[in-house]
Amino acid sequence: MSQIQTNRKVYLQDKPRHVAREEFINNVTLTPEIENIRTNKALGRVTALPIFANISTPHYHASAMDGIAVRAENTYEAHEQRPLHLKKDSDFKYVDTGNPIPNEFNAVIIVEELQEIDAETVEIIVPATPWQNIRPVGEDVVCGEMILPQGHTLRPADLGALLAGGVQELPVVKKPKVAILPTGNELRQPGAPLEPGNIIEFNGTVFAGFVEEWGGDPLLSDITVDDPDHIRTAIEKGAEEADVIIINAGSSAGSKDYTYHVINELGEVYTHGIATRPGKPVILGEVKGKPIIGVPGYPVSAYLALEWFLRPLLYHYQGIQEPERETLKVRLGRRVVSNMGAEDFVRMNVGYVNGEFIANPLTRAAGVTMSMVRADGVLVVPPDSLGLEQGEEVEVELYKPVDALKKAVLFTGSHDLTIDIVSSLLRRRDVNRQVISSHVGSLAGLMAIRKGEAHVTGVHLLDPETETYNVPYIEKYLAGQQVVHIPFLKREQGWIVPKGNPLSINKIDDIVEKGGAYVNRQRGAGTRILFDSLLKQHSLTSEQIQGYEREMFSHLSVAAEVKEKENSVGLGVYSAAQTMGLDFIPVADENYDLVMTNSFYESDAGQQLMEVIRSTEFKQQVERLGGYKVVEAIKPNFFNE
Numbered sequence: 001m002s003q004i005q006t007n008r009k010v011y012l013q014d015k016p017r018h019v020a021r022e023e024f025i026n027n028v029t030l031t032p033e034i035e036n037i038r039t040n041k042a043l044g045r046v047t048a049l050p051i052f053a054n055i056s057t058p059h060y061h062a063s064a065m066d067g068i069a070v071r072a073e074n075t076y077e078a079h080e081q082r083p084l085h086l087k088k089d090s091d092f093k094y095v096d097t098g099n100p101i102p103n104e105f106n107a108v109i110i111v112e113e114l115q116e117i118d119a120e121t122v123e124i125i126v127p128a129t130p131w132q133n134i135r136p137v138g139e140d141v142v143c144g145e146m147i148l149p150q151g152h153t154l155r156p157a158d159l160g161a162l163l164a165g166g167v168q169e170l171p172v173v174k175k176p177k178v179a180i181l182p183t184g185n186e187l188r189q190p191g192a193p194l195e196p197g198n199i200i201e202f203n204g205t206v207f208a209g210f211v212e213e214w215g216g217d218p219l220l221s222d223i224t225v226d227d228p229d230h231i232r233t234a235i236e237k238g239a240e241e242a243d244v245i246i247i248n249a250g251s252s253a254g255s256k257d258y259t260y261h262v263i264n265e266l267g268e269v270y271t272h273g274i275a276t277r278p279g280k281p282v283i284l285g286e287v288k289g290k291p292i293i294g295v296p297g298y299p300v301s302a303y304l305a306l307e308w309f310l311r312p313l314l315y316h317y318q319g320i321q322e323p324e325r326e327t328l329k330v331r332l333g334r335r336v337v338s339n340m341g342a343e344d345f346v347r348m349n350v351g352y353v354n355g356e357f358i359a360n361p362l363t364r365a366a367g368v369t370m371s372m373v374r375a376d377g378v379l380v381v382p383p384d385s386l387g388l389e390q391g392e393e394v395e396v397e398l399y400k401p402v403d404a405l406k407k408a409v410l411f412t413g414s415h416d417l418t419i420d421i422v423s424s425l426l427r428r429r430d431v432n433r434q435v436i437s438s439h440v441g442s443l444a445g446l447m448a449i450r451k452g453e454a455h456v457t458g459v460h461l462l463d464p465e466t467e468t469y470n471v472p473y474i475e476k477y478l479a480g481q482q483v484v485h486i487p488f489l490k491r492e493q494g495w496i497v498p499k500g501n502p503l504s505i506n507k508i509d510d511i512v513e514k515g516g517a518y519v520n521r522q523r524g525a526g527t528r529i530l531f532d533s534l535l536k537q538h539s540l541t542s543e544q545i546q547g548y549e550r551e552m553f554s555h556l557s558v559a560a561e562v563k564e565k566e567n568s569v570g571l572g573v574y575s576a577a578q579t580m581g582l583d584f585i586p587v588a589d590e591n592y593d594l595v596m597t598n599s600f601y602e603s604d605a606g607q608q609l610m611e612v613i614r615s616t617e618f619k620q621q622v623e624r625l626g627g628y629k630v631v632e633a634i635k636p637n638f639f640n641e
């Protein structure tokens with residue numbers, strides 16, 4: 001049995017990331033090995049030595065064109081006024097591109113410049129110069145010449161030059177083997193049945209992908225349980241089989257966080273804890289002469305930690321420069337707060353609105369893999385900063401090419417499932433048109449248009465006084481701005497309740513009377529405004545509503561919450577209830593409309609979007625969702641033209 005006792009009071013270091021990295025790369029011993037492989041299998045591999053040509057290409061004097069081989073000296077007399085006749089075999093021989101030039105000849109005249117007189121005779125009117133249209137020996141590669149230096153990553157054209165130079169096999173850097181050890185009692189392999197507390201093991205697959213991308217050979221292990229003996233065995237096996245070991249989770253201060261203790265027992269820990277957020281509880285060390293990285297369990301923390309420590313290690317091993325990410329100056333659409341003392345890594349969306357790049361932070365929760373999927377780049381807030389203000393110019397490291405960001409359509413507003421349909425139809429029309437949508441609610445959507453942070457918003461805002469939708473809000477919040485209002489959909493809002501409607505909810509009073517737990521939406525959301533006006537109509541107060549304080553940010557998250565609890569009820573759209581297999585009791589038909597900046601409306605992207613929402617295909621797909629009616633003939637209203 002193990003002697004390891006973990007102490008919940010583990011105090012992590014706050015080592016600056018760059019210091020930890022330098023120390024790690026310099027301390028660990030990683031000796032690159034060389035292997036010989038076939039040239040035709042070497043794409044993407046790194047040359048271990050300079051590679052020299054074994055033969056010249058071409059290895060004989062070759063005709064570069066279709067025509068006749070001649071002796072240039074015999075053609076000098078030829079002139080437009082004095083055509084010269086040449087005899088086959090004695091004066092010339094027919095050659096095609098690539099044919100060897102017979103020894104007695106030294107030039108090629110192309111067929112287009114010949115006049116065939118008879119089977120034996122051709123006529124020319126222009127003299128040839130020596131070596132014209134001939135590829136001399138070694139024109140491409142000369143025997144003994146260096147084709148490629150060492151440390152070169154092989155591209156398709158490189159393989160061609162190697163084969164042309166007679167190199168069928170070459171020495172490359174052996175791919176460093178990276179053992180990937182996922183640990184945790186809660187982990188289950190993808191596809192296995194899940195109970196509360198179980199987590200699908202997906203980090204391992206992500207890590208393996210990174211390892212391959214960075215030139216390594218991943219060895220993904222089975223899940224190791226949280227037990228020091230098992231962890232020890234897994235690490236020892238990793239050290240036997242691989243050049244580098246990655247162990248995932250158990251890096252922090254939990255009761256079952258054994259990783260640090262085991263590494264410390266088997267080898268040496270250089271660092272436990274770096275001054276970053278997320279990613280703090282990283283462990284860097286060595287076991288049996290092999291570098292080991294203990295990465296936090298949370299996916300985002302883990303991905304970043306690998307990028308900081310594994311990526312440079314693998315590139316360093318292969319003797320090649322670590323590629324740098326493109327950076328872009330952007331203006332911050334929202335403020336980014338930060339605490340002193342640690343570097344903050346904030347995933348960002350970047351869009352191009354009114355001739356300017358605007359960046360907005362995505363969630364900072366380290367467990368949200370979708371923030372990595374959605375991120376266009378990352379903002380690094382230095383440790384001595386208290387944060388950055390809205391409107392400030394900052395530099396973002398990009399995950400995508402600038403060009404793709406320039407063409408994306410920024411949708412910010414109330415969430416609706418039909419926006420996903422717009423997005424996929426737009427993509428089908430033009431592969432460059434990606435819709436980047438953030439679900440912030442109707443009012444915040446209008447604000448985003450006002451501040452020039454979005455191209456389009458989706459709104460459903462009831463004005464209780466006039467009992468009309470959206471237009472009063474556009475007039476109020478976008479006064480003086482050139483915007484286009486697109487009447488878009490009639491959408492059914494209703495009570496979303498568990499299957500069978502156990503509390504028999506039919507009207508708002510039922511929620512109070514039958515003790516329903518209400519799932520609310522955030523302030524500024526159209527659904528929230530609708531609910532508040534229903535409360536008022538029925539002379540109820542928010543205090544009477546159980547659960548009123550807790551806010552969800554989309555119809556789908558309301559539905560997901562309702563699914564969890566027997567006595568719960570939410571307000572939302574039919575399609576959300578249907579997606580989650582819940583019941584739906586209609587309450588009101590509302591207008592869900594689009595609002596876009598005039599400049600976007602007039603742009604190519606804006607016009608493509610209009611074509612999509614007017615298409616039959618769009619209407620069919622929306623009607624299939626249920627609970628919607630697409631406005632028959634969509635007619636834009638122009639404000640402040």
Ligand SMILES: Nc1nc2c(c(=O)[nH]1)N[C@H]1C(S)=C(S)[C@@H](COP(=O)(O)OP(=O)(O)OC[C@H]3O[C@@H](n4cnc5c(N)ncnc54)[C@H](O)[C@@H]3O)O[C@H]1N2
Nearest residue numbers: 182199200201202203204249250251252253296297298301
């Ligand atoms: N009291 C404290 N609690 C925590 C601290 C702290 O300093 N004091 N640090 C937090 C931070 S920051 C992080 S990051 C995490 C690091 O946790 P561990 O490395 O110990 O990892 P776990 O707790 O085991 O897992 C966290 C989370 O990630 C999931 N996970 C783990 N492995 C995988 C995998 N292979 N695939 C998918 N998901 C995985 C795991 O199930 C957990 O949900 O600790 C905080 N706590």
Ligand code: MOO
Nearest residue numbers: 278279280301366
């Ligand atoms: O370091 Mo943890 O990685 O902040 O989430």
